[in-house]
Amino acid sequence: MLFHVAIEVRVPPDLDPERLAELRAAERVRSHDLQEAGTIRGIWRVVGRVASVGLWEAPDHETLHEAIASLPLFPYFDVTVTPLARHPNAPAD
Amino acid sequence: MLFHVAIEVRVPPDLDPERLAELRAAERVRSHDLQEAGTIRGIWRVVGRVASVGLWEAPDHETLHEAIASLPLFPYFDVTVTPLARHPNAPAD
Amino acid sequence: MLFHVAIEVRVPPDLDPERLAELRAAERVRSHDLQEAGTIRGIWRVVGRVASVGLWEAPDHETLHEAIASLPLFPYFDVTVTPLARHPNAPAD
Amino acid sequence: MLFHVAIEVRVPPDLDPERLAELRAAERVRSHDLQEAGTIRGIWRVVGRVASVGLWEAPDHETLHEAIASLPLFPYFDVTVTPLARHPNAPAD
Amino acid sequence: MLFHVAIEVRVPPDLDPERLAELRAAERVRSHDLQEAGTIRGIWRVVGRVASVGLWEAPDHETLHEAIASLPLFPYFDVTVTPLARHPNAPAD
Amino acid sequence: MLFHVAIEVRVPPDLDPERLAELRAAERVRSHDLQEAGTIRGIWRVVGRVASVGLWEAPDHETLHEAIASLPLFPYFDVTVTPLARHPNAPAD
Amino acid sequence: MLFHVAIEVRVPPDLDPERLAELRAAERVRSHDLQEAGTIRGIWRVVGRVASVGLWEAPDHETLHEAIASLPLFPYFDVTVTPLARHPNAPAD
């Protein structure tokens, strides 16, 4: 099933730069894993913000929640999940 | 360039059903045209709402505006366009 | 999978009373069907409002959207769907 | 009487991890007590957020407030309580 | 149990004046009944608005919802109900 | 004159517990004074929140502001004051 | 006592122009009366909107509400009243 996942990242500007670099490196690794596993089917940067919108795929809600919460920057996230269905005007493929 | 286009459709419940059916049929045709042209790269139904989120591609803002405004249900739309960029954690493809 | 479905019903006060009575009777029948089918697992009235919150179960998003949109009062609905997962503090049952 | 209780938990990301673990363990115990006592009749995780929605039962408002405020993470909560009534379309059971 | 009930009344300015006068007279009668029955313990006009805040008392949520919905202007209402408890700093009376 | 005073109290969770206990004790004393003086005619806890709604009486706005600002927890308050008038449907008493 | 009164006027664009002209003329007369009586101490147009902010003076809330509701365009108003007190940095005059 497909979900629209909007993530705002609110890292405090005074976070220790080394700690932030570590978190970002770990985030990158975990994000790649989720993309390779097909959980994150697409992810884009919202221009001008430390925010993303993504298309996520998961067999159930527990798996989706665990995937989002497994991202190292999760404690700084504000996440909005919206369930998506096939659009009536999209081709049946 | 890629855009996140969120559309809420607010058709009044007392719209003449025949008129609505015509509009929807025309909307379907125009939507297919935009999908075939690659302007709409993906479009999904927001579950429970007469609303969609879509990934739209356009070479410039005039083309994008004209594409959105060309949809027959446009007079009933409330549209929010958000520019998207490549995400730092997305593979370079 | 479980969803939290909040529905505000905005019937215009000048809707023909006979038409409204018909819609409400049909809504009642369809709602009972969805409850018997296990799609609506629980539904409650928000006190003081023509609104409900419900726990809905569906195998996928298309089925959920169709169930909500099948309710006769759907053209008057403003719906917010939130995916729910098992809570870490809820017993495993 | 039944209440819809929506809880957002806003633990600061720099809270001491040991303190947080203690709080969470105590929260779990207290939550189980409230579930066993029938005060929390159902509780679910909002996918992607440190938030829950729950169905709470209490004989009066003082008891409900004390139950919510007795949770160890209460100082980090943002709570919205909505009174629920039987829905006209729910079976009489 | 005590509830804070905030009511915004949105009567369309073009409502037939005779119909409005009838509705207001009936509203007045029903409001007095609810005050005499002790359901409305206090009600005040929000200055400058066709709106009220009230303290309502009801033994359960069904009774409260029926009382609010029994007001003849209910189809024009936007109602927010907030459960109230004894304040820790209020005297025990 | 009568005012509806809604107070949200936002004490940071890491405030020194002893300091908080002192503030709360002082708040209680001052609140009782204002109740005895008839400035606070009624005050209730919003269930689930560190918040109150109250009916305050004051001969003028300066007196009301000073009364609110005299509460020891005032630096942590977010206050909304709404002027109330007699409701047309309330008995003349 | 002094009040800040913000008024948005929402006249529907299809209101009969003659009716609108009558209402506006009557509004002008009533507004002048309230200014001469000292109830409206100052009133200004919000640039670009059919809206005003005003400083109103009234001995009590009933008088203020009646003054606002006596304006012929009141059925089209959305009004927000804020009580004002002397500012600590304003000269004592």
Place this chain on the structure above:
Amino acid sequence: MLFHVAIEVRVPPDLDPERLAELRAAERVRSHDLQEAGTIRGIWRVVGRVASVGLWEAPDHETLHEAIASLPLFPYFDVTVTPLARHPNAPAD
């Protein structure tokens, strides 16, 4: 002086098409006049919406308000005016 003027145009979808065409033609003429007079220094379409943002110049607020209100579609506008000043990082020109 420079102003940021954001205009949302809310023409009802059922407005008579001939009337709308007339209004739009008149709007175009008046807009050109204001651009030639230097009152509108720049105006852009918000992509996907019947909305504009503009940089307007006016010697005083009365002139600005009259200019905005002189547009034939003004009865359908929702306008937000924000005063702008030279930015400290803009060259002195």
Place this chain on the structure above:
Amino acid sequence: MLFHVAIEVRVPPDLDPERLAELRAAERVRSHDLQEAGTIRGIWRVVGRVASVGLWEAPDHETLHEAIASLPLFPYFDVTVTPLARHPNAPAD
């Protein structure tokens, strides 16, 4: 030209009391200067809040911005400026 200036002051409750007293004394002096210069034509306390609404007069936007930013508590301000024009129903004086 006249402006409506609404200021919310958000001083953190843990600001050093001596520092706060200094800032407030300096604020008072600067505010008096602006009042004597005719820049602040009127300023009032929003009852129950550390907030003010004021009528400010300035020959241009740069002067107004500098006046507001010259207040010692400016780093703690949240300011909303609204341009005001003569109201059509205000006497010509």
Place this chain on the structure above:
Amino acid sequence: MLFHVAIEVRVPPDLDPERLAELRAAERVRSHDLQEAGTIRGIWRVVGRVASVGLWEAPDHETLHEAIASLPLFPYFDVTVTPLARHPNAPAD
């Protein structure tokens, strides 16, 4: 392509003044670079706020995001980007 870029700057009032001065000086240099490069085509101060609105030009979204994120005060920014198109009433130039 043209973008409307609204930036709120939220520097905490307790930021070390020397650090702030450094950041502002660097911001000024980088802002001048972006203006000279034609990326920032216009930038204005929102009166009374540490905020700006700007007209930015960029060949694609990646370039725009990098330009905004290259500003030294970016960690303190809250940015809203809106794509702009030629307005139908603007001269073709």
